[in-house]
Amino acid sequence: MYRLLFRQFVRTKTCQIGLALVLLLGGISIITGKQFLINQAKIADQVVEKQLTHIERNIDLHGDDLPLLLYYLKFTLVHATHPLSGFSIGQRDLNPSVQSVTILTLEGQKYDTDLVNPTKLLYGNLDLSFIIVYVFPLLIIAFTYNLFSEEEESGTWKLVNVMAKSTLAFLVAKLSVRFVLLALVMILLLVVGALVLGISFDGALLLFVMTSLLYLTFWFALCFWLICLKRNSNFNALALLSIWLVLVVLLPAFINSYITTKHPVPEALSTMIKQRDGTHKKWDSNKKETLEAFYKDYPQFASFGFPPEKGFDWGWYYAMQHLGDVESREDSQAMQQKIRLREEMSKQWAQVIPSMHTQLALNNIAGTGLLDHMDFLSHTNEFHEQTRLYFYPKIFSDKDPESVEWDRFKPEYFQVNGKMEWIATLFPLVLSIVFFMGLSFVQIRKK
Amino acid sequence: MRKEILFLIAKQFWASAFKSKAIYFLLGLMVLLLLYAAYGGIQYHDQNHFRENHQQMARESWEANPDKHPHRMAHFGTFAFRMKHPLSTFDFGIESFTGNVVFLEAHKQNMVNFSEASFSTSLIRFGELSMAMVLQTILPLIIFFIGYTAVVADRENGTLKILLIQGATWKEILYGKAIGLFSISSLFYLPFALIMVLILITDGHSTSDDWIRLFIVLLTYLLYLAILAMLTMIVSVSSQSSKNALVKLLGLWLLFVVVLPRASQAVGSYFHPTPTKLEFKGAIEEEVIQFGDSHDPNDPYFTAIRDSVLKVHNVQSIDSLPFNYGGFQMSVGEKISAEIYKSHHGELLNQYRKQNQWTKLLALVNPYLGVKNLSMTLCGTDLESYVGFQHQAEDYRYNLAQTMNELQVKYIKANVSSSEGAVNVVDSKEWESFPNFSYEYPTVGPALQNELIAIVSIACWMLFSVGMMNYWSNKASAL
Numbered sequence: 030m031y032r033l034l035f036r037q038f039v040r041t042k043t044c045q046i047g048l049a050l051v052l053l054l055g056g057i058s059i060i061t062g063k064q065f066l067i068n069q070a071k072i073a074d075q076v077v078e079k080q081l082t083h084i085e086r087n088i089d090l091h092g093d094d095l096p097l098l099l100y101y102l103k104f105t106l107v108h109a110t111h112p113l114s115g116f117s118i119g120q121r122d123l124n125p126s127v128q129s130v131t132i133l134t135l136e137g138q139k140y141d142t143d144l145v146n147p148t149k150l151l152y153g154n155l156d157l158s159f160i161i162v163y164v165f166p167l168l169i170i171a172f173t174y175n176l177f178s179e180e181e182e183s184g185t186w187k188l189v190n191v192m193a194k195s196t197l198a199f200l201v202a203k204l205s206v207r208f209v210l211l212a213l214v215m216i217l218l219l220v221v222g223a224l225v226l227g228i229s230f231d232g233a234l235l236l237f238v239m240t241s242l243l244y245l246t247f248w249f250a251l252c253f254w255l256i257c258l259k260r261n262s263n264f265n266a267l268a269l270l271s272i273w274l275v276l277v278v279l280l281p282a283f284i285n286s287y288i289t290t291k292h293p294v295p296e297a298l299s300t301m302i303k304q305r306d307g308t309h310k311k312w313d314s315n316k317k318e319t320l321e322a323f324y325k326d327y328p329q330f331a332s333f334g335f336p337p338e339k340g341f342d343w344g345w346y347y348a349m350q351h352l353g354d355v356e357s358r359e360d361s362q363a364m365q366q367k368i369r370l371r372e373e374m375s376k377q378w379a380q381v382i383p384s385m386h387t388q389l390a391l392n393n394i395a396g397t398g399l400l401d402h403m404d405f406l407s408h409t410n411e412f413h414e415q416t417r418l419y420f421y422p423k424i425f426s427d428k429d430p431e432s433v434e435w436d437r438f439k440p441e442y443f444q445v446n447g448k449m450e451w452i453a454t455l456f457p458l459v460l461s462i463v464f465f466m467g468l469s470f471v472q473i474r475k476k
Numbered sequence: 477m478r479k480e481i482l483f484l485i486a487k488q489f490w491a492s493a494f495k496s497k498a499i500y501f502l503l504g505l506m507v508l509l510l511l512y513a514a515y516g517g518i519q520y521h522d523q524n525h526f527r528e529n530h531q532q533m534a535r536e537s538w539e540a541n542p543d544k545h546p547h548r549m550a551h552f553g554t555f556a557f558r559m560k561h562p563l564s565t566f567d568f569g570i571e572s573f574t575g576n577v578v579f580l581e582a583h584k585q586n587m588v589n590f591s592e593a594s595f596s597t598s599l600i601r602f603g604e605l606s607m608a609m610v611l612q613t614i615l616p617l618i619i620f621f622i623g624y625t626a627v628v629a630d631r632e633n634g635t636l637k638i639l640l641i642q643g644a645t646w647k648e649i650l651y652g653k654a655i656g657l658f659s660i661s662s663l664f665y666l667p668f669a670l671i672m673v674l675i676l677i678t679d680g681h682s683t684s685d686d687w688i689r690l691f692i693v694l695l696t697y698l699l700y701l702a703i704l705a706m707l708t709m710i711v712s713v714s715s716q717s718s719k720n721a722l723v724k725l726l727g728l729w730l731l732f733v734v735v736l737p738r739a740s741q742a743v744g745s746y747f748h749p750t751p752t753k754l755e756f757k758g759a760i761e762e763e764v765i766q767f768g769d770s771h772d773p774n775d776p777y778f779t780a781i782r783d784s785v786l787k788v789h790n791v792q793s794i795d796s797l798p799f800n801y802g803g804f805q806m807s808v809g810e811k812i813s814a815e816i817y818k819s820h821h822g823e824l825l826n827q828y829r830k831q832n833q834w835t836k837l838l839a840l841v842n843p844y845l846g847v848k849n850l851s852m853t854l855c856g857t858d859l860e861s862y863v864g865f866q867h868q869a870e871d872y873r874y875n876l877a878q879t880m881n882e883l884q885v886k887y888i889k890a891n892v893s894s895s896e897g898a899v900n901v902v903d904s905k906e907w908e909s910f911p912n913f914s915y916e917y918p919t920v921g922p923a924l925q926n927e928l929i930a931i932v933s934i935a936c937w938m939l940f941s942v943g944m945m946n947y948w949s950n951k952a953s954a955l
Contacts, residue, residue, distance in 0.1 A: 054735070061742050068752070075754045090772060119598045123573065123591070125753065141587045142575055142594065144753045146828040148859050150573040150593065152741040152835070153601045159738070167730060175719075182719075262719045267621060270726055274617070281602035282609070283512065289596060290519040295526040297590045298577055301555060302534050305579070309552045313542050313898070341896040368595050375597040385599060392598050399597045 034206045038172075047168045048214065054164055055218040058157045059225050062115030065156075066226055069110040069126060076105050076127055076440050084435055095430045096343035099420055103129040106412045108405045109444035111396045113233055115226040116219075117158035117388075119397030123150050128409045132420055134353035135413045136304035136361055139406060140297070157222055158391045161241045162384055165215065166248045166273055172207045173252040174265040176200060182262060197473060200256065208249050215241060236449050237394050243458035244387040250465035257472040276384040284378045284385070288371050296364035300357045307356030311349035316342065323348035326355065327418075333425040344425045351417070365403065372399050383461045390454045396445060408443045477648050485644065485652025486659065493622055493660055502618050506664050509614065513607045514671050517565035527557035527576065535912050543904050545888065545895035547806070550880035553581030556869035556913045558588070561856025562679050562686050566672055566693065567608035569857025572600060578866075580873035580913075582880065583810065585817050588866060607668055608851050611697055612844060613733050615664060616704050620725040623657040623708035625718045627952075632718065636954045647949040650709050654945065658705040665701060669694050689854045689920050696854075699934055700847045706941035713948045732844040740838045740845075744831035750824060763816045770809035778805060795891040802893060803884030810877050818870070825863055832859065839933040846933035853927045856917055860926050864918050872913045879910055 038044055083103060091098040108126040125143035153159065177200060180186035193199040219238050228234055251272065255265055311319050317335050324331040336342035354361075379385040392398040416438075423432060493499055534555045541549060558576050575588030593600050603609060627650070630636040639649060676682045676690055708725065715721035751759070768777025782794065785801070794801035839846035852858040883902050892900045924931070 050735075054739075057739060057742055060746070064746065072752050072754065075752060075758075079754055079758065120593070120596075120601075123593055127754070129754075137579065140589045140594075142589050142591065144587075144750065144756055144824065146745070146750065146831050146859075147570040147573040147591075147862065148828065148832045148835070149741050149745055151570045152737045155738040155742045163734060167734075171723075263722055266719075266722055266726065270617070274614070278603055278613070279509075279605070281599045282605035285596065285599040285602070286512075286516040286605050288599075289592065290516060293523060293526070294590075294595050295523075295530070297595070298526060298530040298557070299533070301577060301579065301589075302530060302537065305553070306537050309548070310541075312548055312896070313544070339897065341894060371595065372597050375599050385602075388598060388602070397598075399595075 030202060031206060034203055035210075038203075038206055038210070043171055044210075047171055048210075051160065051164055051168055051214060052218075054155065054160055055157070055214075055222075058155050058160050059115075059218070059222045061155050062118070062157060062222065062226055065118055065122070065154075066110065066112060066115045069114075072127060073107055073110075073440075076107055076129075080105050080438070080440050084438065088430060088435075092430055095420075095428060095433070096346070096424050098430055099132055099347075099424065101131070103131050104412075104416050104438055105129045105440040106409055107440050107442050108402075109442045111233070111444075112226050112228040113237060113395040114397045115228070116156060116222060116237065117391040117395040117397055118154045118156045119158075119392035119395060120399055120402060121397040122154060124402040124405075126405075128405075128412070130409065130413055130416075132347065132413070132417045133350045134304050134308050135410065136300055136354050136357045137308075139409050139413075157218065158388060158395075160218070161215070161244065161391070162388050163277055165211065165245055166277065166384075168211060169207075169245070169248045169252055170266070170269040170273060172211070173204065173249070173256060174269050175262040176203055176207075176252075176256050177259060178256075178262040178265060204249065204253060204256075208246075212242060212245060215245060232449055233394055236451060236454060237391060240387060240390050240394070240454055240458065243455060243462065244383060247383045247458055247461050247465070250462045250469070254465045254469040254472065257469045276382060280382050281385050281388075284375065284382075288374050292367050292371055292374075294364055294367050296360045296367065300360040300364055303357035303360055304353040308350055308353030311352060316345045319345060319352060320348050322352055322355070326351065327421065330421055330425060347417075347421065347424055365407075368399065368403060372403075380457050381461075383458055386457050394449065394454070401445070404445060405443055412441060412443075477645070477651060481644055481648045482652045482655060485649060486656035489626065489653050489656025490660065493656070499622065499660075502621070503664065506610070506615070506618070507667060509605070509610045510607065510667055510671065513605050513610050514565070514675070517568070517606055518675065520568065520571070521560050521562070521565045524560050527559060530577075531555070531557045531913070539908050541904060541907050543898065543901040545900050546803070546880040546883035546902050546906075547582070547895040549907060550582035550877050553579055553873075554876065554913065555579055556865075556872060556915070558862075558865045559915050561861065561917055562676060562682055563672075563689055563693070563855035564857050565675055566606065567851045567855035567857055568604050568606045569852035569855060570859060570862065571857045572596070572604060574862045578869050580869060580876060582806070582877035583813065585814075585821075585870060585873070588869070607672070608848075608855070611665065611668060611700075612848055612851070615661065615701070616729060616733075616844075617726075618664060619657065619661045619701070619704045620708055620722070620729065622660060623653075623705065624712055624721045624725055626653045626657065626709060627712040628715050628718045628721050631954060640954055645949070646952050647946070650713060650945050650949055650952075654705045654709045657708060658702050661701045661705060662698070665697060668697075685917075685919050689856075689923075692920070692924075693851055693854045696847060696850050696934065699938060700843065703843055703934070703937045703941050706945055710941070710944045710948055713952050732842045736838055736842050737835060737845060737848075740834040741831070744834040747834075748827050748830040750827045750831070756820065756824060760813075760817055760820050763820075764813050767812050767816065768809070770805055778808075781805070781808060797890045799885045800888040800890055800892065803881045803886075803888060807878055807881035807885070810874070810881065814870075814874050821866075821870075828859065836927075836929050839930050840936065843933065843937045846930040846937070850927050850930040850934070853923050853930075854920070856923070858923075858926070860923065861918065865915055868915055869913070876910065 087098055087101050091101065106128045110121070110126060114121055123143065123145055125141065128139060130138045175182075177186070180189055189199055190196055216238065219241065222228070223230065223234060252269060255268060260268075316338055320335050333344060336345055375385070376389060379389050389398065393400075538552065538554050541552065556578050558574070560571065564571055572592035574591055576590050576592075578588040579586045627636070630639070636649075640646070672690060672694070676686060711724050711728075712721045715724060769775045770778055772778075782801070782805075785797070785804070786792065786794070789797055791797055835845060836849060839849055849858070853860065883906060887902045888900050894900070
């Protein structure tokens with residue numbers, strides 16, 4: 030029977046158009062992912078090359094003056110890209126993956142955005158996660174909305190009633206044909222994508238695939254429940270599309286708007302002003318006070334003492350730069366906390382909304398979420414501090430650039446590994462599947 | 477076409493639409509969406525207060541500077557905060573993806589930072605709930621839902637034959653029903669228009685330009701509804717069954733709203749790649765150095781300038797010049813680097829425009845994109861409005877840097893090279909007399925010129941829909 034059902038289904042126009050569309054879009058999405066990864070690799074390559082020539086050129090120009098040289102020198106931290114991010118680009122296209130920072134005030138540097146076309150960001154990426162979260166549910170709806178009703182409307186249901194041992198088994202058989210077909214298409218896209226993007230077949234990919242398949246199953250469960258209501262085709266099509274609209278458009282938009290208006294981040298703006306004032310107003314204050322404040326943070330340098338009040342002093346200059354970060358720290362931390370709170374709230378809401386959960390989970394596995402960027406920013410702070418601490422003693426003691434081991438300053442990479450939360454990722458989806466299966470079961474028993 | 481018959485049919489369409497309870501539910505849903513979207517829009521727009529406050533804060537801090545060397549002020553710099561257009565309450569456009577504040581200082585064009593999206597989880601990528609979004613994407617579905625059976629169901633149950641026998645023509649039936657559907661969708665639309673008028677009235681700062689913009693926006697959506705109503709009739713009359721009509725309409729919606737926009741952007745960025753930030757900055761730096769590096773004491777360009785200045789003033793060293801040479805040299809350097817930056821930035825913007833061109837051209841086959849693009853532009857939330865802000869901020873920055881250089885040339889002694897301390901300073905009154913940054917929105921005329929394609933698209937779709945209605949009036953059959 031399965032073979033016949035399969036053949037019958039594959040011959041329909043809906044099936045052929047649907048599959049052609051998803052394969053075409055899937056192909057585009059894999060190319061999009063590949064482009065993204067190539068671009069990221071290009072950036073990483075340029076960074077390595079640039080860092081070398083950048084240091085050399087500046088040593089040539091200011092080689093006799095280390096503090097002046099450090100005013101110009103940029104040190105690079107790269108946010109390593111996991112190949113899976115080609116599947117789920119998330120927020121990685123709008124947050125930069127490279128921090129090139131001098132040892133001057135960090136708060137004025139680290140939020141520098143990338144160069145991106147904002148219109149492109151608005152429409153979003155056509156990556157594989159988009160196909161999984163948006164397009165597959167539509168196919169499931171198109172393939173199943175008239176699973177039962179078409180039989181009744183064309184008059185074949187009576188025939189099925191008479192011929193089939195169990196009408197339920199017949200419906201389930203029809204449904205499984207569609208499920209298997211779509212699951213295979215999804216796996217095909219994921220496997221081809223993994224090969225093209227060079228994703229290794231490891232735990233992360235397995236979790237990615239399982240999340241996608243469970244999401245697919247969730248939509249089948251939902252559609253099956255609606256089919257069990259035994260309404261006509263028009264009703265089913267409209268109801269399912271409305272549910273799709275609510276789950277993948279309205280609810281996420283609604284929740285995002287709720288979270289952003291509830292927690293606006295004006296601290297970002299005040300951080301900017303405070304770091305500037307914190308640094309630049311020191312030009313008008315006395316040098317001793319500035320250095321005292323600096324030594325409070327770094328007592329290990331207190332032995333370098335205080336420069337004369339008259340005239341310029343580099344140690345004082347870098348102390349004043351550091352105080353820009355100190356005086357904006359409160360606002361900066363408030364901003365960080367709010368952004369993390371936004372992420373936390375999104376995750377909580379997503380627990381009960383499978384579409385949102387799947388998108389956030391896929392980004393999380395690929396390391397392309399907001400939190401990943403926040404972690405990168407925090408790591409930038411550490412990176413900046415370590416670089417400063419290496420140079421401070423040399424600045425204070427008027428060392429030559431020759432005393433610096435320049436080889437140490439190759440671009441550094443930031444990568445978080447093993448952030449796979451199996452249960453937290455899969456459980457909400459399993460729960461939603463069980464929920465709709467339960468509803469269907471109740472519906473069937475009623476009849 | 478006879479007017480009475482048209483209205484009779486339209487009235488009958490109303491009556492039958494309001495017979496089902498679903499329409500009250502949909503109306504209720506729309507009102508809820510509208511209220512939430514309007515609330516969200518006003519909240520977003522209220523961020524202007526934060527920005528105004530911070531612009532003020534930055535200004536006060538600027539003015540509070542004591543007597544200083546002007547070059548210290550050039551690096552003290554200031555900020556430009558991007559203000560939202562009053563109509564951005566209606567259509568968020570690319571607002572959330574563009575930066576909101578830029579630090580303006582000498583020698584350096586900084587990035588515009590802190591876009592809303594950079595603080596947001598990827599939920600923002602599902603799309604944002606604005607009044608324009610509800611009208612562009614949700615209302616069409618409601619129109620399809622109310623109208624998809626209009627003709628085909630009458631054919632299925634035989635009432636069409638009766639209508640035709642009683643003397644109504646096909647044209648009257650199609651247009652009558654389209655008018656009926658259009659007027660119902662206007663009922664859904666009316667609260668949106670009223671709320672926008674109300675928002676603009678209570679805004680207090682609204683100008684006549686804002687009102688012209690709003691008027692065109694409202695008219696655009698009205699035309700959009702007319703196009704959608706006619707499209708629904710065309711699909712309904714050309715379908716075999718009501719199920720077919722529904723599936724076709726939903727398919728169109730998906731294609732227009734979900735698939736084509738993203739696909740066109742994917743194609744655009746594939747064919748018109750943009751430089752990475754490193755390449756972009758590297759290219760500018762390279763060109764500036766090629767031209768003349770003011771930081772290099774042996775740079776040939778700047779030594780030539782110095783020599784000729786010395787010659788004109790007939791002195792041996794810059795210390796004997798009647799003005800501060802450092803200030804003069806920086807003003808030359810600033811001019812060069814600003815021009816080079818401008819040309820590279822212009823190239824980059826053109827590349828973005830080329831990327832977007834695919835989406836813009838697609839409006840000719842996709843009315844949704846036509847309305848979306850036009851709506852963004854009129855609400856001051858499109859790429860060009862953002863570019864306008866960037867240009868104004870850069871002009872202000874340039875002016876600031878050059879004014880500080882002039883002050884240095886004029887008031888700082890020739891033999892002074894250090895900017896440190898309270899010795900070589902300019903009176904703090906100068907800081908106050910330098911004007912604050914204030915952003916001017918572009919006027920509606922130039923804005924519209926950027927979206928000619930969208931205007932043409934909407935006009936073409938109107939004509940096309942009328943043409944198809946007439947075509948089916950002749951071709952349709954009652955069986």
